[in-house]
Amino acid sequence: MAAEAERERLAAAMRLAEQESRVFELSVGPVTPLRSFNRVIHAREQPAPEPRQREADERAVLLQALSDEIDIDTLLDTDETLSFRRDGIGVEVVRKLRRGHWSLQAQLDLHGLRRDAAREALSSFVHDSARRGLRCVRVVHGKGHGSPGREPVLKGRVRRWLVQKNEVLAFVQARASDGGAGALIVLLSGTA
Incomplete structure (x- = not known):
C-alpha cells in the first residue's frame, strides 16, 4: 500500500x-510556437553616457555662485548708512526702504554661521524669498562682537553677496529698532 x-x-x-x-x-x-530562425543577435555597443544633468547643475551653480572677491565700494551709496540700489531703481525707493515703508516678510539670522555656510544660507534665502513673491526681508549678519578681534566677519561679505544676486533690487542698513549696524533690509524683485 x-x-x-x-x-x-x-x-x-x-x-x-x-x-x-x-x-x-x-x-x-492552444498556442503555436514561433519558428526558430537561427539568428545571431549582436549586442550593440552603448554610447558613453553624457552627464547632461550634472553639467546643467554645475552651470546653474556657477551662475548663482557668490564671490568674496567682488569690489562693491563703487556700487554702494556712501552716506551715513551704506546702501545699494540697482540701475533703474530710484533714490526714493532707498529712502522708503530706510524708513520702513515695506513691512518685513521674512528674516534670516546668520549669527554663529561660518562664511561658507552663511553664503549658502543667504543664497537660498534670497532665491526662495523672491520665488515666494516676498518683497522686503531682513538679513541679520551681526555686529561682530562675538568674532575674533571683535571685528565683523560677515558684514562686508553679506553686502558683496547681495549685490551679486539678481533678485536683490536694493538694500539699506537696518534702523536701530530692526537691528541697526548688525542687519540689512533688502528689497527683492519678487520673481525668480
Missing part, C-alpha cells in the same frame, strides 16, 4: 508540474 500511495503522489506531482509549465497555454487556449 505504501508503494502505491507513493506512486500516486509522484503522478500527482508530475501532473501539477506539467500544468504549471503550461499555465499560459492553459489560460489562453
Whole structure:
C-alpha cells in the first residue's frame, strides 16, 4: 500500500508540474510556437553616457555662485548708512526702504554661521524669498562682537553677496529698532 500511495503522489506531482509549465497555454487556449530562425543577435555597443544633468547643475551653480572677491565700494551709496540700489531703481525707493515703508516678510539670522555656510544660507534665502513673491526681508549678519578681534566677519561679505544676486533690487542698513549696524533690509524683485 505504501508503494502505491507513493506512486500516486509522484503522478500527482508530475501532473501539477506539467500544468504549471503550461499555465499560459492553459489560460489562453492552444498556442503555436514561433519558428526558430537561427539568428545571431549582436549586442550593440552603448554610447558613453553624457552627464547632461550634472553639467546643467554645475552651470546653474556657477551662475548663482557668490564671490568674496567682488569690489562693491563703487556700487554702494556712501552716506551715513551704506546702501545699494540697482540701475533703474530710484533714490526714493532707498529712502522708503530706510524708513520702513515695506513691512518685513521674512528674516534670516546668520549669527554663529561660518562664511561658507552663511553664503549658502543667504543664497537660498534670497532665491526662495523672491520665488515666494516676498518683497522686503531682513538679513541679520551681526555686529561682530562675538568674532575674533571683535571685528565683523560677515558684514562686508553679506553686502558683496547681495549685490551679486539678481533678485536683490536694493538694500539699506537696518534702523536701530530692526537691528541697526548688525542687519540689512533688502528689497527683492519678487520673481525668480
